[in-house]
Amino acid sequence: MAQNELRKRKPSLTQADKSGVTDAGRAVDQETFFKHQQYEFGGPWGTAAMVVVFPVLMYYFYICLAKYDGKFTYPESTSDIVPWLERMGQHIVQDAYPTRNAWVIYGGLMALQLALAFVMPGPVQKGLPVPSLDYKALDYHCNALSSFYATLAIAAGLHLSGIWRLTEIVDNFGPLMTVSMIVGFAISFVVYFLTIFFGEPIRMSGNFFYDFFMGACLNPRFGSVDLKMFAEVRIPWVLLFGIAVSAACKQYEQYGYLTPNLAFMVLATGLYINACAKGEECIPQTWDMSFEKWGFMIIFWNFSGVPFTYCYPIIYLINNPPETYRFSTIGYIGLYGLLLLSYYCFDTSMSQKSRFKMQMQGVYVPRWTFPQLPWGTLENPTYIKTKHGNCLLTSGWWGVVRKPNYTADWIQAATWGLSTGFHSTPIAHWYTVWFFIVLTHRCSRDFERCSVKYGEDWKTYCSIVKYRFIPYIY
Secondary structure: OOOOOOEEOOOOOOOOHHHOOHHHHHHHHHHHOOOOOOOOOOOHHHHHHHHHHHHHHHHHHHHHHHHHHOOOOOOOOOOHEEEEEHHHHHHHHHOOOOOOHHHHEEEHHHHHHHHHHHHHHOOOOEEEEEHHHEEEEEEEEHHHHHHHHHHHHHHHHHHHOOOOOOOOHOOOOHHHHHHHHHHHHHHHHHHHHHHHHHHHOOOOOOOHHHHHHOOOOOOOOOEEEHHHOOOOOOOOHHHHHHHHHHHHHHHHHHHHHOHHHHHHHHHHHHHHHHHHHOOOOHHHHHHHHOOOOOOOHHHHHHHHOOOOOOOHHHHHHHHHHHHHHHOHHHHHHHHHHHHHHHHEEEEEEHHHHHHHHHHOOOOOOOOOOOOOOOOOOOOOEEEOOOOOOOOOEEHHHHHHHHHHHHHHHHHHHHHHOOEEEOOOOOHHHHHHHHHHHHHHHHHHHHHHHHHHHHHHHHHHHHHHEOOOOOOOOO
C-alpha cells in the first residue's frame, strides 16, 4: 500500500503498533522543531506592542462596562485628552487597585488549584513523542475533573456557611483583574529567565521581546505537575466559571430571581470547564503541549486575559436591568439550542482527534467521565499515513473540515455575546470578535507548519478535506 494512500482500519490499542517518527520526519523536525524559522505576530514590534496593549485594553473595556454603561469613552476634544487620561487613571486607582482582599482571593484560588493538582486522583496519560527529549512521551497526571468537583464543593461550603460569599468575586472584579495581570507578568518573567539561565531554551530568535512573548521553554514542570497544562485547564476556565456563578448569586440577591440570560452564561462556562476537565487526557495530544512554548502569550492569557475578558457578557448582564435584555421564549430556546448543538460538535470533534492519536500511539484507555457523547470515538477511521510517520485523520468531523473544533468553538463564543441581546454594547461581543481573529490566525500558523512538515502528504490531505472552517464555504 502506498505510504500516503487513504487507509481504513480499527486502530490498535497495543503499544507495539504505535506510529513512530521516521528518519525523514526526524530530519524535518531538526529544522522546524528546534530552530527558529520566521517571525510571527508582527515580529519584535508586534509582540512588544501586544505586551503593552493587552493590559491597556483590559482596563479600558472594564472602565467602559463599569462606569459608562458599556459605552466607549474618549476625549471630547484635544484639550480634554489629558483630563480624560487623568479620569481613566483615577478609575483604575479607585476601582481596580490590587487590594489585599483581591490578593487573598486570587492567590487562594491558585494555591488551591495547585494543591489539588498534586493530590486529587486521576489517570496518567502519555503525551506525544517530544523531539527535544529524543522523542520520549511525557506522562501527564489528568486529575482536573476531580479537582474541579472538589473546588465546587469547597466553594459551595464556604458560600453556604457564610465564611466567604461567592459574590466577593464580582464585587472585587477590578482589583482581581489587576492582581491577575501582575501574576501573569511575574510568571512570564520568572519562567523566561529561569529557562535562559538554567534550562534549555528552544527555537529562540535572538530578540528579547519576541522570545519573551513566544516563550523559551517547552515542558515546564513543578514536581509531577505540568505547568503548561495546569495553567491551560485549571486557571482560566475555573475562574471564568467562578465569575459566572458569582454574578448569578449577585443577581439573585439583588432581584430575587436568576434571569435565563445569566443562567445561560453559567451553563455555557460550566460546560466549557467540564469539557476541558473531563477530556483532559486528550490535551497532551495537542499542538499546545507538543509544540507551543510557554511564554507571555500563553501565560498572561491563561492567568488574566481569558477569565477577565471572556466574561464581558456576564459583567454586562449583572450591571444592567434584566428588562433591557429579556428574550421571548422562542429566543431562549434558539439560544440554548445553538449552544448545546455547538457544544456537542466541539466536544466530539476534540475527542475524535485526540483519541485517534492515542489509539495510533497505543496509549488510549477509555475514560467514562460525564458526559460521554455519541460519536466521540471513531470506529474504523480513515487516515493518511505520512512519510513523517504521523497520521492525518480524514473521518468523522475531521473528514468534513480541517478544524471542526474551531468552528464549533467559535459558535459557542458567539452565543455568549448573543446572551446580552441585540441592544447591548459591542464590548459584550469582544470574545466573539477576538476569538475569530485568534482562530483564523492559528489556523494559518498550523496549516503552514503542516505544509512544511508533511509536504506532498499535506497536499493529498487538503485534496480530501477541502474546507478549513465552514463546509462548502471556507
